[in-house]
Amino acid sequence: MKCALCENEQSRASFAPIPSKKVATIILLSCLARYNVITLEDAKKHYKDVFVSRKRVCKNHFVQAVMFLGWEIEQLSGEFPLNGISEAPAIVMNSLLVHLRKYRGLLDDTMPMEKKDVREFFNEYMVEFRDEITQRISTPNSPEEELFLKANANFDLKKEEESTSQIVIKEQLPEISDGRDTDSPAFFVPKEEIEGQGVSNPSSVNYHMPQSSASSSDEGDVFSEHEPRMTCVLCSVAYPISQMKVASRVPQRNILFLASMLIKGVIKVEDAVRIYSEFRRTQKRCCKKHYLEAAIFVQQELKKCPGCLPNEARLPRFIPMKFLQLLKERGDLIDKDVVLNATDVASFFRECLNKYHNGKEWELVEEMETSSQQSAPTTRVGSKCNFFFELKDILLASANRSDRI
Structure with missing residues (x-):
């Protein structure tokens, strides 16, 4: 037949x-x-x-x-x-x-x-x-x-990133961001339907409701007790979806994010490989605090090189070769087929500036509360709960590391 x-x-x-x-x-x-x-x-x-x-x-x-x-x-x-x-x-x-x-x-x-x-x-x-x-x-x-x-993969990588091996980056003001992740899959619920449901671009939805009746997200939105919750692929803790970020569809950005977490010791190589594979197929989400921590890490590394970052609210003038090589080495442990260049690092940093920097300082919610209905599960990447502390503690720790150097 x-x-x-x-x-x-x-x-x-x-x-x-x-x-x-x-x-x-x-x-x-x-x-x-x-x-x-x-x-x-x-x-x-x-x-x-x-x-x-x-x-x-x-x-x-x-x-x-x-x-x-x-x-x-x-x-x-x-x-x-x-x-x-x-x-x-x-x-x-x-x-x-x-x-x-x-x-x-x-x-x-x-x-x-x-x-x-x-x-x-x-x-x-x-x-x-x-x-x-x-x-x-x-x-x-x-x-x-x-x-x-x-x-x-309905995006054009050539438009997302410049195919250049140059290390010098033209300094520019960060683009205005509306707070929504532009990397969300194209077939997600349209904006009008999302607003009707009171949620934003759900991915890994976990319907455990928060204890409080309303709280403010880091992007100025208010999430109610009826907001769905999602589980972070890094730490396995459930948070309201407004406090999560969808993984990028640009592989270089995912590699840079995970490489930063690797260098900081938040995750192990096998965890990074697994999470990258999940990012590639299912558009998982992570706590925004993880991305903020990665951004602060990149910023501190750039500040080590004189003249690289004269204005912390703008793109760096160049990417230090030593730092780029470090990211490449960690990135190769995750996916050898993805090639990182200076523009990738600048683009990742600019995205973080757009979302988490107010022009004067890094800004995020004080603390992302977990549901009191259940205790936080054991993380798949080990008991790395230290990255859920207050933003001021993150900045203080980063400043201390810089002073020692």
């Missing part, structure tokens, strides 16, 4: 019938077209043809669709939904519907699509192909994973 979608010949046992519900077929074709298993034009053609003679398709395509949907959910909730999505929060389902409805409109704009349709599709085929899906998502560098990563 030939598959109606890919036209590969296989035994009858390798095929499954097209779903009886048209909306389920739209979900299947939407997932395959979004992640370039088939083209959009082919999806349109097949949608018109498959119902004429009840054609069959490879079971593999259903497995692929469930894997893609599951990975999207993992980006939002931090866990692949092996047990189905019957209990998935509304905000997660809304995010899935954003792109599915987009493709629905291109295939059949008369066909309604609701959350229950997505739940039914995912749960049905998750149950039917659970063993195959479990095995495939555990296999590194699978074809599906490569397609997923490629589809979500």
Whole structure:
């Protein structure tokens, strides 16, 4: 038999019938077209043809669709939904519907699509192909994973960073930031939906509520007791999502962040490699304090070189070669294929200035409180709780290190 979608010949046992519900077929074709298993034009053609003679398709395509949907959910909730999505929060389902409805409109704009349709599709085929899906998502560098990563890497690295080996950096004022992370995945919930839910770009959502009724985030927002919480991939502590930062989609920035944590002794090499792998696939989040600590570390290293950082609120005039080499050495321990240059360091520092510097000093919330409903779990990177102290303690410790040097 030939598959109606890919036209590969296989035994009858390798095929499954097209779903009886048209909306389920739209979900299947939407997932395959979004992640370039088939083209959009082919999806349109097949949608018109498959119902004429009840054609069959490879079971593999259903497995692929469930894997893609599951990975999207993992980006939002931090866990692949092996047990189905019957209990998935509304905000997660809304995010899935954003792109599915987009493709629905291109295939059949008369066909309604609701959350229950997505739940039914995912749960049905998750149950039917659970063993195959479990095995495939555990296999590194699978074809599906490569397609997923490629589809979500919808940014131009050449625009994000200058391809130059020069060490001198042109000094400039930091760009104005609106406080939102520009590295968030493109298919996340639109801004208007986010504001309606009272959250910002959820990734690894952990629905433990904070004790207090309201608190201020470091970017001026107020989070209520109804704000979802996420678990930091570095320290495994859950905080309100407004106090977290999504991992960058630019690999150089993730390498610089983790290399800084390595040099400071916050994490070990094996932890850095694991976390980088999670950053690469699932857009995990970390406490903003970790990024602030990395920024202060970079700043102190730059200040060691006379004339490098005449204004702490601006970009450095140049990146010291010795410091760049140190970052490269640690970065190679994480991923040898990612090459760091001076512009990468300057870009990372500028991002931190935009988000955590008010023009006079580093600024963040006094203390990110954890939920009193449960004690903080043991961190996956060891008992490194020392980086949750007050900001003034961070600055004081950094100043003391600089004085000794």
